[in-house]
Amino acid sequence: MIGEADLRKKLNKYMDDDQKYTNPTSRKHFQNEVWPFILSNYKNIFADRGPKNNGDYPHSPYAAWLLVQHMDAFPDRQRKFLNDLKANIPTHPKIKFLEDRVKVNEWILSNYKSKIYYKIKGKWLDEPTTNVRNPDYFNDAKIRANSRQEALENAVKAHNWILVDAVNATNALTQPSYVN
Secondary structure, three states: OOOHHHHHHHHHHHHHHHOOOOOHHHHHHHHHHHHHHHHHOHHHHHHOOOOOOOOOOOOHHHHHHHHHHOOOOOHHHHHHHHHHHHHHOOOOOOHHHHHHHHHHHHHHHHHOOOOOOEOOOOOEOOOHHHHOOOOOOOHHHHOOOOOHHHHHHHHHHOOOHHHHHHHHHHOOOOOOOOOO
């Protein structure tokens, strides 16, 4: 069994490594390495709640949340972690962010083959939940916005209609992502 300090250190290292990726599609291999570690340490992750008892930074639930938040290629993992986070730490300060991300990704998967959602030259998005956040597909993905409204305006300018529609349809208040 891994100790609390070692768990936190390992998750924070993963969190730091995750931040080096600028293209969500290239994160998939890394996420496939991280996910089994998270699952095998669930009990200890949710036990490391910190003095506020809510798992906020720098405690393990925060690092695990951020890693899963970025697992757009794996919406099923996001949904599982969200449900388990709600059950274990209902006061976690980032639940709404993951909840919005899950709703947006689920909407995208349900609608990406609708009439207007193409990549280029009529091709369907091959990985729609990551493509909408990939700068190779949509210019807004490389722009760091300072508010939700600015991020949404950038998505409109980039013609990232599927992300705009998903955000609006789900009333996702923390999407598109922005620096806060």
